[in-house]
Amino acid sequence: MRKHLFEGIIRAPLTEPAPSPDGAALTELANSLDRTARRRLGGSLSIRVVDAGSCNGCELELHALGNAFYDLERFGFHLVASPRHADVLFVTGPVTTNMREALERTYSAIPNPKWVVALGDCALDGGLFAGSYACVGGVASVIPVDLHIRGCPPPPEKIIEGLLALIA
Ligand code: SF4
Numbered sequence: 001m002r003k004h005l006f007e008g009i010i011r012a013p014l015t016e017p018a019p020s021p022d023g024a025a026l027t028e029l030a031n032s033l034d035r036t037a038r039r040r041l042g043g044s045l046s047i048r049v050v051d052a053g054s055c056n057g058c059e060l061e062l063h064a065l066g067n068a069f070y071d072l073e074r075f076g077f078h079l080v081a082s083p084r085h086a087d088v089l090f091v092t093g094p095v096t097t098n099m100r101e102a103l104e105r106t107y108s109a110i111p112n113p114k115w116v117v118a119l120g121d122c123a124l125d126g127g128l129f130a131g132s133y134a135c136v137g138g139v140a141s142v143i144p145v146d147l148h149i150r151g152c153p154p155p156p157e158k159i160i161e162g163l164l165a166l167i168a
Contacts, residue, residue, distance in 0.1 A: 061154060
């Protein structure tokens with residue numbers, strides 16, 4: 001028992017070290033976010049996720065953020081169930097015709113100030129599904145987007161870099 005306690009004290013943490021904020025994301029955010037608004041977040045973010053029609057690849061990467069290795073909550077980021085408790089709306093996938101109204105209503109339900117992050121290539125411009133009869137297009141064609149996190153799907157560390165840019 002004593003041996004295990006001693007090992008627990010001297011062993012380095014097994015979690016992924018914190019990445020630096022993404023440089024490209026910081027540049028994009030500089031155009032849409034002023035520092036005062038960012039300071040209001042107080043170094044913590046409540047995030048509501050909407051799958052607007054993704055293949056679920058982006059969701060798998062999002063789920064990985066909650067595991068012990070990436071441990072998203074140690075940065076002060078929390079996923080919330082209600083848009084009324086959220087600061088940030090994460091949207092994955094191209095926006096399908098069926099999800100358009102749900103996305104608009106979720107966006108309207110988030111109190112100001114609020115920010116929208118489009119996650120993945122599909123959320124940027126429709127990605128693989130661009131031009132489909134069932135899709136409206138990228139998230140920006142439905143609601144204003146403050147930050148795009150690219151990738152198909154974006155890996156967890158890329159998502160954390162983007163989030164850190166929001167509160168940098
Ligand atoms: S970006 Fe890739 S992983 Fe994400 S929803 Fe589109 S196809 Fe799926």
